Amino acid sequence: MLCCSHKYLIGLSERVSFSKPFKHFTAFPQALSETHHISLQPPLAPSMDAFFAELLQSSTNFQSLTHGKGVHAQIIKARFTPCLFLVNNLLNMYCKCGDLASAHQLFDCMRTRNAVSWNSLISGYSQMGLFDDALNVFIEARNAQTKIDKFTYASALSVCSRRVDLNVGKVIHGLVVVGGFSQQVFLINSLIDMYSKCGDIGQAKRLFDASDELDDVSWNSLISGYVRVGNVEETLRVFSRMHSYGIKLNSFALGSILKSCSEHDDVKYFGEMIHGCVVKVGLDSDDFIGSGMIDLYAKNGVLHEAIKFFKAMPSPNVVVFNAMIAGFSRLETKIGSGLSKEALLLFSVMQRRGMRPSKFTFSSVIRACSLVNGFEFGKQIQGQLFKYNFQSDEYIGSALIDLYSNSGSIEEGLRCFHSVPEQDIVTWTSMISGCVQNEQFEKALSLFHELLCKGRKPDLFTLSSVMSACANLTVARTGEQIQCFATKAGFDQFTIIGNSRIYMYARAGDVDAATKTFSEMESRDAISWSAVISSHAQHGCARDALMLFEEMEDRRVAPNEITFLAVLTACSHGGLVDEGFRYFESMKIDYNLGPSVKHCSCIVDLLGRAGRLADAEDFILDTGFDTDPVIWRSLLASCRVHGDIERGRRVAERVMELEPTASSSYVLLYNMYLDTGKLSLAMKTRDLMKERGVKKEPGLSWIEIGAQVHSFVVGDKSHPQSSAIYAKLEEMLSKIEKMGYTNTTRVSLMNCHSEKLAVVLGMILLPQLAPIRVMKNLRVCRDCHTAMKLFSETETREIVLRDPIRFHRFRGGSCSCGDYW
Known part of the structure; x- marks a missing residue:
């Protein structure tokens, strides 16, 4: 609470006509440097320093730039000579309130500065994402021979972490050693965090092992580092050591472990183990841990446990609701069953309870709308954003871009993208990914070029999307340039980048480069295996593709639907009928994966290429996909290959009934007649296309x-x-x-x-x-x-x-x- 005099002064600063004081304020550097020199001499009224400092601290805490400027105006109006402590408070207020221009103006006119002054400015630039400016201030501090402290180095290391700049981070590490701070646990923790976030977890571990003095932050930083790189086994090993050394478990450490366990194959075992630890240390009612447990179970399909934990929470807050909503949305992508509708119902429960949704709530709900094709409902949710003043939030902007992209409204997505005032890298990535998803690959590359021109640093997800655009455009040279960019930025060790490289090389026709990339990857997931198997399948190397699949099974990497699609494609292109049916049954029985229309189309293609057209037709009727034109078109192509005119005519009529405007069906029938010398029937097919207004896609090669x-x-x-x-x-x-x-x-x-x-x-x-x-x-x-x-x-x-x-x-x-x- 503010005392009466404080309230009076703030009220005075609000009521005063600011035309003159703020005219004075805009020229305050000159006023402070010439008329009211900053001095380290004891002020005439010591209580005034504390008085103004308390007001500035209140402005900083409430992020009220207006009040802060009012206090500054009163200091100038009273012709009060502030001490360095008060000026640092003023500088900190401007930095924390985001007015970096005024902060730097004030900083430039300070004749005396200490480490706190430099730290405030570095922190301010870092907070606003202006990492280059933050590092430049750090360099100036060293050049000015200021006696900088551990907090200065920690701020600089934090900048390196946020911009993922390992090289500069190593330089600052050297300066820490030279400055004699290398044994301070505070900086050791900052270094561990920097190396972890920059992907060099090995160096982070070496620092950790070499340090004589560690605290719980050290352990948590290392655990977070292993979580970030996805090394579940090492995460659990460090957690076990931490527990055996008697380090007190807190919600932060357990939260990191929960995140790590959610990526482990044996989630039920590890989930129950961590659940036991949570109960043992008395954190089972903690909202942070509760959201982590819900996320753990929901992310891995153990929905009943997630719901049980949610219902057991005595008074779940917004964070817990967010975890449950996000869990329903995430499971929708895995098992369907209308779970996104449950997420929308849970959002309604929040509203009935009068809870204020956060930006993460809106983001999850909008993504749920994307999954259930609830475009209109999503637009209604967008209307609520204005009520809660979230319409300019980058995080929500990304979700809206995804909503529009999934609905095919890429122009609306672009309009939403341009309406976000501060586009962060997530927003850029969402827009580029949306363009790739809607096959606007040139626009994706154009946006990436615009991103670089603005001086923004793309992350690994941005680069992955752009490499996908290059793959689909088959512009290998451009893709290789982006790959070099990824290597220079230190992203080449990430699995997602390796996967994108495999896909890019495979689409460009360079199966050798795709295979080499796969063999050089240190960490491979199911996507990596699927991509290299698909690469061999598409290039006609059926036996090689199947050998890779068997190796994948031997290494106990669980195949997914995409993997089996690649395997069945290999069998189809290689004429391996028996193997194809064996893998098709294995997918259903051994891995409990339901075949999609694409899997069934591969079997139809497999039978059709082998000349078993009647079996292929019977298979279609048994699949339940007999209303899908794709699967029938696959049979029509086989009818053309084998010259089965009567069956081909009947199948073509079926496809045209299901998809009357698709030119490919007419072209297949036309070519079948042409191949067998039925010129009159071929001409009738062409006339039918003209009559129905169907236009053949012109052939294009590049x-x-x-x-x-x-x-x-x-x-x-x-x-x-x-x-x-x-x-x-x-x-x-x-x-x-x-x-x-x-x-x-x-x-x-x-x-x-x-x-x-x-x-x-x-x-x-x-x-x-x-x-x-x-x-x-x-x-x-x-x-x-x-x-x-x-x-x-x-x-x-x-x-x-x-x-x-x-x-x-x-x-x-x-x-x-x-x-x-």
């Missing part, structure tokens, strides 16, 4: 050479080197015709299909030993497939051609698909 992407359509003559391309193509066709090649169709444009033009440009511009990698948006035709095999032999070149289904790797006159495609 190749990346240097920093430029060259694209072609059939018969394209717009390229600057068009004359050289057609001359080289004529020369190459002449060579393969002598080897017996003839155009297998009646269409003369086959000789200038887009993939042929792109490959020829690669022949002209790329070195002899460089593989030619061409991407195509439609499936490669038989004629081009035959021509590519012969081109690879006559030109002694490796050609990699990617279509929407798979990769074809042509070397020495043969293709990796073994002509089984």
Whole structure:
């Protein structure tokens, strides 16, 4: 409580006409430096220093910049000469209230400064995310030969932690040693925290082991470091040592352990063990621990335990409600069952109890809306943000961007993104990921470039999304540049970056680089294995893909739905019917994973390629996915391969009934008739497309050479080197015709299909030993497939051609698909 005189002075500062005082205030550096010099001499009225200091402390505590400025105005108006202690309080107030311009103005006019002055300014810049400015102030403090203290070094190390700058952190570590602070447990803790957050957990552990004096913060910092890098076993080992050494367990340590255990496979065992510790130390009613226990159980599907713990809480606060809401939303992505609706109901309970939602509440609820396609409900929730003044929050902005992205409203997402005044890296990442999710890959790269131009530091999730955009655009050179950026930033050791690299190289057609990346990764998860298995499957290396899957099982890494999709794709592309059915049954029985329409489509494709079209049709009718056009289209493609016109016609009618505007079904039927010489039926199919307004997607092929992407359509003559391309193509066709090649169709444009033009440009511009990698948006035709095999032999070149289904790797006159495609 403020005394009456304090209230009077604050009231006076609010009531006074600020036109003159604040005119004076805006020029306060000159006033303080010339008229009211800061002095270390004892003030005339010592009680005034304490009086103004208490007022400034109140302004700082309540983050009231208006009151703080009012106190400053009164100091100037009273012509009072403040001591250094009071000026430091004033400086701290400006820093804590976020007015860094005024803080630096005040700092510059101070003739005498101590470590507290420098620490306040460093902390202020760090608090606002201006890490470069914070480090510059630290450098100035050293250059000014100020006797800086342990808090100065700790602030600088905190900046390195937040910007994940290991190199600068090591330099400051050296300065700590030189300054004689290396044995102070306070700084040891800061160093352990810095190394942990920068990914060098080994150095953090070495510091910990070498220190003679440790406290509970030291143990908690090391535990948090292992939690951050996902090393569950080491986390539990350190926790066990901490317990055996008699270190008192607190909510922070137990909270970190709970977070770590939530990532462990044997969550039930470890959850019960930690649960016992929680009860033993009497923290079972602690809201922080309660939210951690709920998060532990909910994250791993033990929903009944999470609900039981939630109901046992005597008076759950907003944090506990948030954990339960987030738990329902998280489980929705794993097991479905409408759990996100339960999250929305729990939000209603909060409102009925009159609880004030936090930004994390709104974020979880908006994400729940995304999962249940509750777009309209999400927009209603967005309306409540204005009631609680959260409309400009970056965290909620990210959730809204995800909501709009999931609903396909990328323009609304961009509008939301630009409406957030202070876009943090999470907001940028959400927007870039949303663009990737909606296949706006060029926009994703454009946003990433804008992010770098603004001087912001991308995190590993940003880089992962951008590498995914490069993978889908198959711009390997750009992707490699981003990979170099990730390595320079120290992110290359993270599993998510390794996974993105595997995917990027695989999509670019470089299966060797994808395999090498996988083998060099220190930590692999199910996504890593799935990506490298899928890479081999798409490149026609079916046996290699299955060997990798068996190795994955031997290492006790649990496969997921994506893994089995990659395995079934390998079986399909390799013609391994028996193996395919064996893995399909294993997925259901051994791993309790329900097959999706994509898994079933792989089995249909597997049977269809093997010529068992009747079995494939019966399988579709038994799956329960007989209303999905994707699975029928897979059978239609097989009917074309085997020339089963009658079944193909019947299947095509079914697909057109389910998806009347999809051009691919008409094109498959048209080509089937054309392949079997049924020209009149082919023309009728084309007329049907015109009648229904269905337009065929134009064939497009592209190749990346240097920093430029060259694209072609059939018969394209717009390229600057068009004359050289057609001359080289004529020369190459002449060579393969002598080897017996003839155009297998009646269409003369086959000789200038887009993939042929792109490959020829690669022949002209790329070195002899460089593989030619061409991407195509439609499936490669038989004629081009035959021509590519012969081109690879006559030109002694490796050609990699990617279509929407798979990769074809042509070397020495043969293709990796073994002509089984």
